[in-house]
Every structure is written in C-alpha cells, then in structure tokens.
Amino acid sequence: MIRDGSRLNEILLVKLAPAELDEDTLAWAADGIVAFSAICTHAGCSVTEWVKASAGDGNVFKCPCHNSEFDPRHGANVVFGPAPRRLAVLPVAISKGALVVARPFVGKVGPQQAS
Amino acid sequence: MTIKQWLLSSSVALTCLVSTAAVAGSIETYSAVTAARLENPEPGNWMLYRRTYDGQGYSPLDQINASNVKDLTPVWTFSTGVVEGHEAPPIVNNGVMFIATPMGQVIALNAKTGEQYWRYKRELPEDLFQLHPTSRGVGLWQDKLYLATTDDHLVALDAKTGKVLWDKKVQDYKKGQYLTLMPLVVDGKVIVGGSGGELGVRGYVVAFDANDGKELWRTFTIPGEGEPGHDTWSGDDWKTGGGSAWMTGTYDKDTKTIYWGTGNAAPWPGTAHPGDNLYTSSVLALDPDSGKIKTHFQYHQNDSWDWDEVDAPMLVDLQREGHSFKSLIHPGRDAIFWVLERKPDSIKYVAGWTFVSTDVWKGIEPESGKPILDPAHKPVVGKRVEFCPSLWGGKDWPSAAYSQKTGLVYVPANENFCGGFSGEKVPLVPGQLWLGTKPEDIGLTPRPGADHFGELQAWDPATGKKMWSNNFPKSQLFGSVTATAGDLILAGGTNDRMFRIFDDKTGKLLWEQKTNSGIMAMPIAYEVDGTEYIAVQSGWGVDAARIQDGLSKAGLGIEDNVPQGGVVWVFALKK
Numbered sequence: 001m002i003r004d005g006s007r008l009n010e011i012l013l014v015k016l017a018p019a020e021l022d023e024d025t026l027a028w029a030a031d032g033i034v035a036f037s038a039i040c041t042h043a044g045c046s047v048t049e050w051v052k053a054s055a056g057d058g059n060v061f062k063c064p065c066h067n068s069e070f071d072p073r074h075g076a077n078v079v080f081g082p083a084p085r086r087l088a089v090l091p092v093a094i095s096k097g098a099l100v101v102a103r104p105f106v107g108k109v110g111p112q113q114a115s
Numbered sequence: 116m117t118i119k120q121w122l123l124s125s126s127v128a129l130t131c132l133v134s135t136a137a138v139a140g141s142i143e144t145y146s147a148v149t150a151a152r153l154e155n156p157e158p159g160n161w162m163l164y165r166r167t168y169d170g171q172g173y174s175p176l177d178q179i180n181a182s183n184v185k186d187l188t189p190v191w192t193f194s195t196g197v198v199e200g201h202e203a204p205p206i207v208n209n210g211v212m213f214i215a216t217p218m219g220q221v222i223a224l225n226a227k228t229g230e231q232y233w234r235y236k237r238e239l240p241e242d243l244f245q246l247h248p249t250s251r252g253v254g255l256w257q258d259k260l261y262l263a264t265t266d267d268h269l270v271a272l273d274a275k276t277g278k279v280l281w282d283k284k285v286q287d288y289k290k291g292q293y294l295t296l297m298p299l300v301v302d303g304k305v306i307v308g309g310s311g312g313e314l315g316v317r318g319y320v321v322a323f324d325a326n327d328g329k330e331l332w333r334t335f336t337i338p339g340e341g342e343p344g345h346d347t348w349s350g351d352d353w354k355t356g357g358g359s360a361w362m363t364g365t366y367d368k369d370t371k372t373i374y375w376g377t378g379n380a381a382p383w384p385g386t387a388h389p390g391d392n393l394y395t396s397s398v399l400a401l402d403p404d405s406g407k408i409k410t411h412f413q414y415h416q417n418d419s420w421d422w423d424e425v426d427a428p429m430l431v432d433l434q435r436e437g438h439s440f441k442s443l444i445h446p447g448r449d450a451i452f453w454v455l456e457r458k459p460d461s462i463k464y465v466a467g468w469t470f471v472s473t474d475v476w477k478g479i480e481p482e483s484g485k486p487i488l489d490p491a492h493k494p495v496v497g498k499r500v501e502f503c504p505s506l507w508g509g510k511d512w513p514s515a516a517y518s519q520k521t522g523l524v525y526v527p528a529n530e531n532f533c534g535g536f537s538g539e540k541v542p543l544v545p546g547q548l549w550l551g552t553k554p555e556d557i558g559l560t561p562r563p564g565a566d567h568f569g570e571l572q573a574w575d576p577a578t579g580k581k582m583w584s585n586n587f588p589k590s591q592l593f594g595s596v597t598a599t600a601g602d603l604i605l606a607g608g609t610n611d612r613m614f615r616i617f618d619d620k621t622g623k624l625l626w627e628q629k630t631n632s633g634i635m636a637m638p639i640a641y642e643v644d645g646t647e648y649i650a651v652q653s654g655w656g657v658d659a660a661r662i663q664d665g666l667s668k669a670g671l672g673i674e675d676n677v678p679q680g681g682v683v684w685v686f687a688l689k690k
Binding site for chain 2: 006007008039040043044045046048049051054062064065066067080081082110111112
C-alpha cells in the first residue's frame with residue numbers, strides 16, 4: 001500500500017547479526033537487515049530511539065512519547081511500555097545488490113483504536 | 116466465509132443492534148445552561164472544569180462529611196472501554212453526567228443510576244500521533260456541549276442525543292497542533308487553547324460562537340512583530356517559541372477577565388531562544404469579547420526546564436498582612452507558590468515561596484516578583500545540566516483546590532524528584548517532536564536519601580505557612596485535588612490505585628478505596644434527588660505513567676505495573 005506523503009510511511013531499518021534473529025524475523029530479513037513500520041502501536045508516535053533496553057543489555061527501538069520498547073531480533077515484539085502489539089514488519093530482500101521490499105507489511109501499521 | 120459463518124455473523128450483528136437500542140436513549144428533560152447558571156452554579160452541579168469560574172475546585176455539599184465518610188461505598192461504576200490517561204472530571208447538570216475519555220469519546224449517563232443515554236466516538240485520523248492522548252472534559256452551553264479533540268477540532272454535540280451539530284477545524288494536527296483541554300464557556304463563547312509546546316508551535320487562545328461555531332477572535336500567546344513584548348524574543352524564535360495554552364482558563368465575572376495559563380518556551384534549552392520570551396510560562400488576562408490581552412504576569416523568564424504554567428490561577432479574596440485584596444493563587448510547576456494581586460489592568464506580585472525543594476532559584480526579587488536564577492541549573496545548548504525539581508516540576512497540570520471553610524490551598528506536589536538533559540540545537544521538522552534534547556536523555560532522578568515523593572500539602576496563602584503534609588513513600592502524586600464543605604479533601608494520583616479522602620484541617624486519612632487503575636482526574640461532588648455523590652474517573656497514563664517508568668528504573672523496588680483502562684466510580688453513603 002502506498003500512502004504518498006503520509007507519516008505512516010516511516011520505516012525503521014536496522015542491520016543485525018543474522019544469528020541474533022529468531023526464525024520468523026530471519027525469514028523477513030535480508031543479510032541481517034530488518035525493516036519495521038516506525039509507527040508505534042500504542043498512540044501512533046514515531047519510534048525514533050535506538051537505546052539500551054530497560055530490561056536486558058541489547059539495544060531496542062524505543063518510542064519517545066510513552067516509552068514503549070520493541071526488540072527487532074524478535075519481530076519487534078513489545079518488551080516494555082504500554083504498546084499493545086509489535087510493530088508491523090516490512091519483509092525485505094536484496095535484488096541486484098539493492099535492498100527492496102519483498103512483500104507488503106505483516107501486521108497493521110498504526111496505533112490501536114479505542115473500542 | 117461459508118454460508119453458516121455468514122449467518123452466524125449476521126445474527127451476532129443483529130443481536131448487538133437490538134442490545135444497543137435497549138439501553139441507549141435520548142435525554143427527555145435537560146436543563147439548559149445559561150450565563151447565570153455558570154456564574155452561580157447550583158450546589159449540586161459541576162458544570163465547569165473546577166465547578167466555579169474562580170477555579171477553586173470546591174463543592175459546597177456537606178451531606179458526606181468527616182463524621183460519616185467512613186460509610187462511603189461505591190453505588191455504580193461504568194467502564195469506558197478506553198485505555199490511557201483519563202483526565203476529565205465528570206460534568207454534571209441536574210442529573211445528567213457527561214464523561215470525556217481519551218481518543219475523543221463522550222458518554223452521557225444518568226448520574227443517579229449509571230445508565231447510558233448515548234455515546235459519541237470521534238473517528239480520529241489514522242496518522243494522528245497522540246503525545247498526550249486525553250480530554251479534560253466537555254463545556255456546556257444551553258442544550259449543547261463542546262469537545263476539543265486531539266486532531267484539533269472543536270465539536271458541538273446535542274446534549275440530549277449526542278448528535279454532532281457543528282465541527283470546526285481549529286488548527287492543523289499534521290503540524291503538531293492538538294487540543295486536550297475542557298473548553299471554557301463564557302457568555303455564549305466557547306474558548307479553547309492549543310497544545311503542542313513540544314512540537315514547535317506558537318501558542319494561542321481562540322473563541323468560537325457557541326451557537327454556530329463561527330470564530331470570533333484568536334490571540335497568540337507570543338506577540339507578533341510590532342506587538343508589545345515581541346522584543347523579548349530574538350530573530351524568528353517567536354514563530355515556534357511554544358507558549359501553548361493547553362488547560363482551561365479561570366474567569367472573573369465581575370471584571371469580565373479571563374485568566375489563562377501558558378506553557379513552556381520551546382525548544383527546551385534556554386540558549387535556544389534567548390530573551391524573557393513573553394508570554395511563555397505566564398498568566399494572561401484576556402477580554403472575553405475581543406481576546407485582547409489586558410495584562411499579564413510571567414512566572415519565570417526564558418523558560419528552560421519545560422515548566423509549563425498552564426494550570427490557571429485560582430481567584431481568591433484574600434487578607435494578608437492587614438491588606439484585603441483580590442488574589443490569583445498558583446502553585447507553579449516552577450516550584451514557587453505564587454500569590455498575586457489582580458486588578459482590572461494589572462497583576463502584581465505579592466508573595467512567593469518554594470513549596471518543594473529546588474536548586475534553580477536563589478530567591479525572588481521583592482518588587483518585580485522575578486525569580487533569581489542559579490545559572491548552574493539552567494539547561495543550555497551544548498552540555499548536560501541537572502536541576503530540581505524535575506521537568507514535571509513541583510506541581511504539574513493536576514489542579515490544587517481552595518477550601519472556603521478552612522482558607523487553605525491543597526496542593527498535589529511532588530518532592531525529591533530531580534532531572535536533567537543535554538541541550539542540543541535541533542532543526543524543526545513540522546509535526547515532529549522538537550525538544551532541544553534527545554528524548555532518551557531526559558532523566559528522572561530521585562534525590563539521594565529521599566524517603567517520599569508525592570506530598571499532599573495544605574498551605575495557608577495568607578501567611579505562607581504549611582499547615583500539614585501527607586507524604587507518599589513509594590509514589591508520585593499526580594492527580595487533581597478537590598475540597599468540599601464536608602471538611603473533606605478528595606484525591607487520587609498515586610501508583611497504588613487508591614482514591615483517598617482526607618480531613619481538610621489535619622490531613623488525616625479518613626477513607627480510601629482501591630480502584631481499577633491509577634487516578635489522574637479531578638474528583639467531583641454532586642447531588643441528585645437529595646443524595647450527595649462523589650465521582651472520579653480512574654484511568655492511568657501519560658505523564659503519571661512516564662514518572663512511573665522513571666521510578667521503576669531507580670532501584671527502589673517500585674514496579675512499572677499500574678494497569679490501564681478507564682472506569683467511572685460513583686460513591687454515596689450506605690443507607
């Protein structure tokens with residue numbers, strides 16, 4: 001899906017050692033590079049920080065608005081804070097030496113809706 | 116989908132429709148809200164943010180009082196189905212209660228029974244990001260009510276049915292503008308102020324015609340070129356200098372003056388916006404007919420700490436050192452308890468003292484009321500600076516209360532928190548966070564040896580004497596306080612999910628109830644058919660949760676485990 005000009009297009013890219021990635025995440029990655037929607041699933045802020053996890057030693061993605069943390073080694077699952085679910089994953093591949101999008105997002109981009 | 120599955124889905128949908136129709140319904144009799152009723156509300160109603168225009172947060176009801184409050188018990192509850200910080204007082208008009216929740220919802224309830232009349236759900240844009248996803252209540256006028264939304268619209272609803280009557284865009288949410296306050300209604304005008312001080316906005320207060328939503332005036336809190344005070348800014352800093360106006364103002368009906376608190380200067384480090392930066396971290400006196408700034412008082416100059424002063428000052432007739440005067444009282448985020456004298460054309464400093472410990476101020480200039488700074492604790496671009504109290508200040512937006520019976524001011528204060536950050540020069544990208552520091556660099560540090568954090572304080576504004584303090588060893592105190600003529604002080608605000616009632620003269624805990632979540636919102640007292648009720652929304656989130664995150668990492672054995680989800684609680688005496 002293309003949302004021209006929308007902040008919902010914001011993507012997080014990180015390159016990790018493939019051995020650090022779990023099986024699902026490895027399948028979405030290319031040469032250790034994984035991509036996720038940057039839109040926090042809690043209140044829709046842009047996840048912009050790459051910092052040491054509140055619990056654990058490795059770095060994680062962190063949302064500056066309400067402190068949710070996501071671990072890219074495990075499909076950006078929630079490891080701290082109020083976010084209700086993981087960041088949407090954007091499967092990537094390497095084609096002719098370039099990083100390309102392999103498939104549409106896995107998971108919903110954007111925050112939860114109130115009931 | 117198989118035919119069988121389709122039939123099942125249809126059946127469920129039909130059942131839901133029938134179920135909704137069975138409980139929902141319009142309000143048959145509704146008391147129109149007039150200027151006279153807002154200026155002099157019936158004791159049993161709560162129709163303004165702090166019940167009365169003077170912002171005192173005081174209910175004259177005394178059926179529930181210090182001698183019988185031990186018999187207080189829940190009579191009904193209502194789950195909002197919404198998470199995040201529930202920060203609105205229940206608004207009550209002759210037996211009808213309106214609840215505003217995060218994510219732009221309004222629920223109309225029978226205030227006696229808890230039955231739902233109707234529910235409004237705003238469809239918020241999917242690309243909206245909500246730094247402060249909340250609403251602090253709905254304003255009332257005639258048979259309409261008004262909701263300020265986080266996608267920066269002002270919406271008028273039919274109070275009887277919840278149907279949308281008009282919907283006005285106030286500013287562009289894509290540029291970091293949003294609204295969280297309860298609209299102030301004065302003489303048929305609906306007045307709101309913008310949030311977004313952390314997103315590079317220029318603050319404003321704007322009035323709309325309550326009947327048709329026509330914009331009547333808009334006053335920026337930062338003067339433009341050629342306006343008085345513009346010279347307190349350098350270059351183009353004023354265009355994005357903050358001064359947001361995200362809390363409801365108070366109103367002096369005798370002089371027809373609105374008092375509106377303004378937010379921090381932006382971005383945070385002071386050297387990023389040199390000058391005094393009028394009218395950030397100030398109180399503005401506004402003419403409700405024109406929006407003209409009559410006068411102002413700036414609590415502190417060149418704000419560098421994210422110390423909003425948006426909680427509007429209380430209007431109290433005060434006697435101090437043999438002098439009777441009309442005061443403005445404001446326990447500030449900047450740790451100073453301010454007592455000012457208000458006149459139609461001026462606001463004068465009378466007295467000020469620190470009500471929590473701070474290393475930022477060395478004193479206050481006695482004539483001007485300007486705080487005297489210790490520059491070692493003022494954040495600047497290019498280095499890390501530590502300061503006390505933290506960026507959440509001595510008292511953040513949760514309101515203090517004034518009891519007309521005791522003459523005391525009750526303050527939800529936070530002691531023993533310090534903080535700091537490294538100031539950076541960062542270019543503004545419209546619609547994105549613009550703090551002047553890295554978010555991960557913002558610290559919350561308990562002072563070494565701290566034996567408590569939250570303090571419910573009782574101050575005598577006439578003498579500056581602290582009469583009592585109730586301290587919370589393991590929790591912040593982040594919730595508004597309300598006083599009643601029953602000699603009671605009502606407050607949530609702690610991370611143990613308690614709703615508490617204290618004796619107003621001694622601070623003694625008289626009653627408490629564990630609730631579903633933590634309480635940030637303002638408690639209220641109201642009356643229906645001769646019975647007094649006390650009500651509050653429990654629903655933790657936003658800054659109370661941010662402080663909790665900080666506490667949980669401080670090695671104090673405090674867990675980050677306060678559950679979210681909103682519930683309206685209503686209490687009465689056992690019969």
